[in-house]
Amino acid sequence: AQSVAQPEDQVNVAEGNPLTVKCTYSVSGNPYLFWYVQYPNRGLQFLLKYITGDNLVKGSYGFEAEFNKSQTSFHLKKPSALVSDSALYFCAVRDYGGSQGNLIFGKGTKLSVKP
Amino acid sequence: DADVTQTPRNRITKTGKRIMLECSQTKGHDRMYWYRQDPGLGLRLIYYSFDVKDINKGEISDGYSVSRQAQAKFSLSLESAIPNQTALYFCATSNRYGNTIYFGEGSWLTVV
Secondary structure, X not given: OOEEEOOXXXXXXXXXXXXXXXXXXXXXXXXXXXXXXXXXXXXXXXXXXXXXXXXXXXOHHHOEEEEEOOOOEEEEEEOOOOHHHOEEEEEEEEOOOOOOOOEEEOOOEEEEEEO | OOOEEEEOOEEEEOOOOOEEEEXXXXXXXXXXEEEEEEXXXXXXXXEEEEEOOEEEEOOOOOOOEEEXXXXXXXXXXXXXXOHHHOEEEEEEEEOOOOOOOEEOOOEEEEEO
């Protein structure tokens, strides 16, 4: 069965420092991987996805993610964090099982960026 | 205007009452979904629909029902609400290839 794991419940970063939010996955075929962000009292917004091609995927708001097949990871990164990046981040993988096309989500990582 | 609109955005209801959450989309997508978000559990799929005549149960469908009234409309019902159905509910859509799912703003439901 497909699954994703976000090993950190919370990540704390100082403004201006680089940030990484970790995600590992388990799939039976080629992975379709996604990152979403949820700002307080808002819905989920799509950040970026990996389907095929370049292992470094660039997305919205200056975020990028690196696909690493050997480590089955898809970590979200940003070179210089902003206070406004503080939010809840979800990694997701496309389900190849019964609900094809659906996404299976990790439990989320709360990112806190301090001034 | 939002591409995926949910109503109501907030609702408090009593145990045993019937409640309906409505969702409409202007993206022209075939597929629609209902998810539930609980703290520390991420998002879990309740029901999904690939088109008007194709509705399927997700991971946690017990206690819920859905109706796909049109391509653009997908409603979620709690026939007899219970307190552990207190959660944030999201409607979402995707095209038939399902590569990217787009979410509504969410509906906060509190069952007292």
